[in-house]
Amino acid sequence: MPLILTEEQTMLKEAADGFLNEHAPIAHLRKLRDSKDADGVSRDLWRAFGEMGFAGVIIPEEHGGSGLGAVEAGVMAEALGRTLTPSPFLGSGVLSATVLKGGSAEQQAAWLPRIAAGEAIVSLAVDEGPKHAPSRIATVAERSGNGFKLNGAKGFVLDGHVADAVIVAALTENGLSLFLVDPKTAGVAIERTVMVDAHNAARVTLTDVEVDADAVIGSVDGGEALLEGALNLGRACAAASLNGAGDQAFQTTMAYLRTRKQFGKLIGEFQALQHRSAHLFSEIEIARAAVMGALTALDSDRPDAALRVSVAKAKAGRVAELAVQEAVQMHGGVGMTDEYDVGLFMKRVRVLNELLGDAGFHQERMARAQGF
C-alpha cells in the first residue's frame, strides 16, 4: 500500500479540513473553554459529524457508517489536530467503535448506528494510574449472580462525563474482559477533569457496580486482543492528530517568520532560525511518513503493524513537541499570550503525547520487539 493518500482519501481530507475550518475552527474551542461549557464539547457538532459521515468513518455501512479504514480515520484525526476541535471522534468514533465492532450483534446494532449518527458518545476506560499502562489494570470484575460486580477507578477517560455508555476494561478470573456499563448504574461515579488543552476527560470510579452477563463485549477473559486492536488504531490516530497540530503550529510559525520584522529584518532572514525551521520541516516529513506507515499497516494487517504504530506515536509525539516549542519560542513574547493560538497547540500536543502511551512507552515496545 503506497504511503500517500489516494484520490478518495484526499477528497475526504479536503472535506474534513473544509468542514472544520468553517464550523469548528480554533474559535470554537475558545468559546467552549471561555464560556466554561459544562460538557466541554458540542453535541450539535458531533451530530453534524454524523451527518457528514465523519463520525462513523470506520463503522461498517450496515450499521450506518462509511465502512472505511485506518487511513481515513487518520485523515479525520489529523484534521481535528489542525483545528484543535474538541470532539468525541477519537474516544467514540475510533476507540469505542473498534471495541464494539468485536461485540455481539445486539451490541453492535444498539450502539454503532448511534455513534455513526453522532448521537451517542461511548467512552473507553482503560488507564488507572497517571501513565498509560494497559498491562497493569487493577479494576476487578467478580462473578455475581448471573452477571458481574465491578470495582476500581479509571482516569483520563475521554468524554467520560458526557458518555452514554462506558466500556470498562477489568480483570476477570483468567484474563481481561471488557464491560459495557451504563453510567447511570448505581455505584458509578464520574467526575469531569478539566484539562490543560480544554479537551474532555473524566475520572470514573466503580464501587460494587452490578452488570449483567451480556454487558461483556467479546468473550469473558478474552478482552485483551480486542482492546489492543482498538488501542493501536487509537494510537495511530492520536499520532495523526499530533502531526496535524504540530504541522499547523509550524505553518503558523513559518507565516510569522515571513512577515514579522525585528532588528530591521524579517526574522525569517536569520539563518539560525532558517536552519532550525528546515530541521523541523524534515522532522515533520519523517513523522508524516511514520504515521502513514502505521495506518496503512493496520489497514493491510501487516504483522509489524503494532510496531509501526509505536514508531508513529513515538515519532509524531516528539516531533510535535519540538514543533510547538519552536512555535512559542520563535513567536517570542506574543507566543506566550493566551490571545495567540500557538500556546493552544502546545497544550493540545502535551495531552495527545500522554494519551495512549507517550514516546517512552512506545520506545519501550520498540526495544522489546527488537529483543534488547
Next chain:
Amino acid sequence: MPLILTEEQTMLKEAADGFLNEHAPIAHLRKLRDSKDADGVSRDLWRAFGEMGFAGVIIPEEHGGSGLGAVEAGVMAEALGRTLTPSPFLGSGVLSATVLKGGSAEQQAAWLPRIAAGEAIVSLAVDEGPKHAPSRIATVAERSGNGFKLNGAKGFVLDGHVADAVIVAALTENGLSLFLVDPKTAGVAIERTVMVDAHNAARVTLTDVEVDADAVIGSVDGGEALLEGALNLGRACAAASLNGAGDQAFQTTMAYLRTRKQFGKLIGEFQALQHRSAHLFSEIEIARAAVMGALTALDSDRPDAALRVSVAKAKAGRVAELAVQEAVQMHGGVGMTDEYDVGLFMKRVRVLNELLGDAGFHQERMARAQGF
C-alpha cells in the same frame, strides 16, 4: 573551595601547557603513530615529566613527588588532553599511584619514587568486558601455598604492554583484592592493542599466575574502597582531559571560522554556525565547572565527591563529543583528512569517553544516588 584555580595552580597549568607545547605537541603523537613505535609512548618524555615534577604530582613529597592534590592532577590531565600526548600519567601517575598510596610502606617505597621520577610505569587492570564495570570483576585469586593463584583476563589496561608492574583487581574469598604483579611472572600474557587514538592499552591474560602474599595492596578482601578511590580520581582526570581535548578542538574551529571563506563570506559570519558555536561554548563552560566541582570535592573529601565525579565525567564526555563532532563538521572536507588535527581530537575523545565509565555509566550512578 572556590571553583577557580589558585595562583599556584595557574602557574602549574602554564608550566604544563608550555612544556607540552614545546616538547610533546600533536606532532609528537603523529610521530609515534606513523613510525609504528612499538611502545607507543616515549620513555624519555616520561622521565622529563618526572624531572618537571609532573609525573608525581599527587605522590607525597617523602616519596619524591610534589604532594599536590586532585585539582593539580586535573590541571595536568587537561593539558595532556589539549596536546593529545600519549603519556603514562593517567595510568601510572594517577590511577596506580593512588592505589599504591594505600599500600604497605615497602610497596610505597619500592614504586612511588620511581613513578614520581618517570622511571616506572605501573598499570591498573580492572575491566574485563567491553564496558567499564568494576562491580562485575570475574578474575579470581585463590589461596595457594602462602600466596595466591590468579586466573582471568583483563582489557583496556592503560600502558599494559610497557608496564613494569601491573596492579590486578581480583575476587578473593570475601571481596575484592588488589595484587601487584610482575608482568614477567609465568602465566602472564600481555598483548598490546593498537587503539584508534594511537594511545596505549593492552589485554592482560592471567593463567595460574602465582604471587606471594605480600603482593596484596591494602588488605585481602578490602580492595574495593581503595580501587574506588583511585577510579574516582582517574575519572575526574579523564574528564579534565576530555575538557582539554574538547576545548582545544573548539578553539581550533573558532579560529577556522574567523578566517575561512566560503560563498564569499567568512564562514563565521553565518548565524547558524554562530549559534551552534555559542551553544557549544556554553556547554564547555558548564563542563569546566563540573570538572572543577569534582576535583575540589575530591580534595576536600566532600561526601558527594563520588557523585560530582560522575557529573563531571558524564558531562565532560558528552560535551567533548559534541565539540569534536562540530569541529569536523564545521571544517568540512578537510576535517575528514588525516592531515588535519581535528580528527585526532575526535579519536581521543572517543577513547576517553569509554575509559572509566561512559556517560551512561555515570548517569546510572546519578540515578541510583538520587534513588530513582
Next chain:
Amino acid sequence: MTELETFRAETRAWLEANCPAECRGPVENEEDRVWGGRNAVYPTPAHKVWLDRMGAKGWTAPEWPTEYGGGGLSREQAKVLHSEMRRIDAQPPLASFGVWMLGPALLAFGTEAQKKHFLPEIVRGEIRWCQGYSEPGAGSDLAGLQTRAEDRGDHWIVNGQKVWTSYADKADWIFCLVRTDPDASKHLGISFVLIDMATKGVSTRPITLISGKSPFCETFFDDVRVEKENLVGTLNRGWDVAKYLLAHERTMIGAIGELGGGRPLGQVATGSIGMDDEGRLEDGMLRARIAEMEIDAAAFRLAMERAGDQVKAGQAHPAIASMLKYYGSELNKRRHELLMAAGGSDALEWEGERSRGGKSARDWLRTKANSIEGGTSEVQLNIIAKHLLQLPGA
C-alpha cells in the same frame, strides 16, 4: 570580638525581638509577598509591622547610603544580615522593583533631587514601581521603540504603548524608555523617564498568558504630561541606563534554573509511576532522560557557583551572564517537560483541588517564557558569539 561579630550579635538580637512570628517560615504563595506601595496589601497586620520596622532601619536596602534612607551597611555586614535572617527563617519584608532595579540605576544616574525624593520612599515600601521597556513589535529589539515624548518646553507629552509591564495595574510609578529624538537612529534618541501612573492618560490592561493569569500588563500612554525633572541620566542616552538595568535583570533570571527547586525530579517520577524490584523508576526510558537532565542540572549549579567565584576574583567576563541566562532557561524548560512526563495525566489537569489549580501544567507553561523574557535565548547566543567568541559580523 571583631566589629563584624559585634554587628552579628546585635543584628541577631534585634531580629529576634522585631521579626513577628507571622513573618517567619517560607512564603507559601506568590500572593503572600509584600510589594508595598500606595495600595499595599499585607497577608497579616504583622507583615506591615515587619516592613515598617525594617524600612525604618533601611534594611530593606541594606547597602544603600543612610542619607537616602538605606541601611548604610558594608557588603560584609549585609551578608551577615542576610544570614541572620535566614537563620530565623525571616521572610523578606519587601519585594520591590524599586529596590532591585530602579534604585541602583538612580544611585548611578539620578540627580541629587531624584535620589532624595524617591529612594527613601522606595526603602520604606511606600511607592511601588513597574518597568516599561518592551513594546508591541519590539520585543528583544529595544532599538525599534515607538513610544514618543514630544518636547513642550518644561514638560513632555508622551504617547504610545508598552507591553510586558509587570504589575503595572498595581504600580504607583513606572520607569520607562521613550523616544525623545524621532530622527536619531537605533539606540540613540531614547530617554529614561519616570512617570506617575496616576497621571491623566495612563491606563493598563492585564495580559493573560498561556499559563493563566499573569502579573504582566499592557500600559497605554495617551497625551500623558511628564515633567522634565523626571528624566534620569542624560537626554537621548536612556539606553545607557536601560543597559545597566538589563544586565541586572538577566543575571536574576539566569538563576531560575537553579531555583527550580522542589523535590528531585526522579523522586516525583517514582512517586507517580512506581519502581521496579531493584528500586529503579519503572519507566526506563524516562529514567534515562531524567538522569541526563540531572547531570546537566548539577553541572549548571556548579557553573553558577563558579561564576560567583570568578566575580569575587575579578575574573568574570560580563557576557558570562548571557551564557548562564541561556543555559539556565533552556534547562528549566527541559526540567518542566520531564516533570510533566513524570506526572502523566495527573499533571494535565487545569483546575480543581487535586491538581492545586493545575499547578504542574501552569508552571510548565510558564517556563516557556524563561527563554524569551529578559532577552531571548537567540539574543544571548548572539551576545556570546560576538563578545566571547569574536565571530565576524556577530
Next chain:
Amino acid sequence: MTELETFRAETRAWLEANCPAECRGPVENEEDRVWGGRNAVYPTPAHKVWLDRMGAKGWTAPEWPTEYGGGGLSREQAKVLHSEMRRIDAQPPLASFGVWMLGPALLAFGTEAQKKHFLPEIVRGEIRWCQGYSEPGAGSDLAGLQTRAEDRGDHWIVNGQKVWTSYADKADWIFCLVRTDPDASKHLGISFVLIDMATKGVSTRPITLISGKSPFCETFFDDVRVEKENLVGTLNRGWDVAKYLLAHERTMIGAIGELGGGRPLGQVATGSIGMDDEGRLEDGMLRARIAEMEIDAAAFRLAMERAGDQVKAGQAHPAIASMLKYYGSELNKRRHELLMAAGGSDALEWEGERSRGGKSARDWLRTKANSIEGGTSEVQLNIIAKHLLQLPGA
C-alpha cells in the same frame, strides 16, 4: 503469458545459464567490486566472464538505448531484470561512475559523437571514470572554482587542482568542471569537460582520511591539453550539467541511512554488554538511546519509501531529496556513535584480526563524511529553507 512474463522467463533462463557460481552471493569486501577500466582487476576470472556477458547484452546499463550499447529495456523490464538478479543473488557485474553519473549526463547533454564514442565503452566496462568537481578552498561552494582552461583555438590548456576525486588514481578518464571564462561571476563561466587521465600533466595523490585509506585523491593539472570536442553541453554552462549530476548523487547518498544495515543495533549491544533477567540490555541508559534512534530509523525508512511513492505519483518536490540526504546522514552518524558505545573498548581497536582491522572504529569515522560529501548538511538546510519553506533571503 504477457510480454513482460515472457521477458521474465527468458531473463531467468539466461541468468541461470550465464551467471557464474562465483558471482552469486553478497559482495563481501569493497575490494571485490568490479570497476572495469583499462587496468581492470577481477576477484576471480569468472567475474570477467560475467562482466563480458552482461556488457554484451547491454545489461550493465539496462535502460540505455541499444544504439549506444545499452540494454534498451523499458522501466518495467529493467525492474524484472533486477528482481531476477536478486532471486539468484547475482552480484552486480560492474560498479561504475560511468553508468551511474556520467552516462545519464551524456545522454542528456552529450553530442552524438560523444555518445557513440563513450557510452558503449562504459557499458562494457572498458573505461573507468572519476569525477572532478571540488577544489581546495571550494568545498560545497562550486562557484569559487579555480581550475582554469585557457583557450588555445582548437584546444584548452588546463591548470589547477581538484580534490575528493574518488578513485582518480585508478580511473582512465575524469569528467570535471573548469573555468573557461575567468571574468564571469559565480556559476557562469564554468564548463564541463572530459579529460583522459593519461594525458601529460595529469597526476594524482591519494588522500588519507581519519578513517584510514580512502578512494579519494587530489588530482593536479599542469598544462594539460584538452581537445574542444571533449566539452559536454554548452560552453560556460557546465553548471547545468553538474547540477544534473549532483541531484543524482545526493539521492544516492541519502540512502545511506537506510543501507547502514547489518545486525540491529540493540542486538549488537546485548551481544557485547549482556542482558538483565527480563531480557533487557544491561545498560539502561544506552538502551534508551538506541530505542530512540531505532524509532527514528524506522520512521526514516518509511520516509524513503514514501518519497518513492511520491515520485511515482508525480507529487515529489525535488528539494525533498535534500531533506532525505540531511536526515539520512545525521541518522547514520548517530547510529554509528551508538554502535561505538555498544562495542565499548573492543570497538576502539584500530588494527589486528580481532577487530577486523578496526572495522567498527573506521566505519564510525567514515560516517562523519556523510554530512559533508555531496553537499553539507548546512547546504541541505539552506535548500530546504529556500525551496520548501520560502523563507526570505534563504
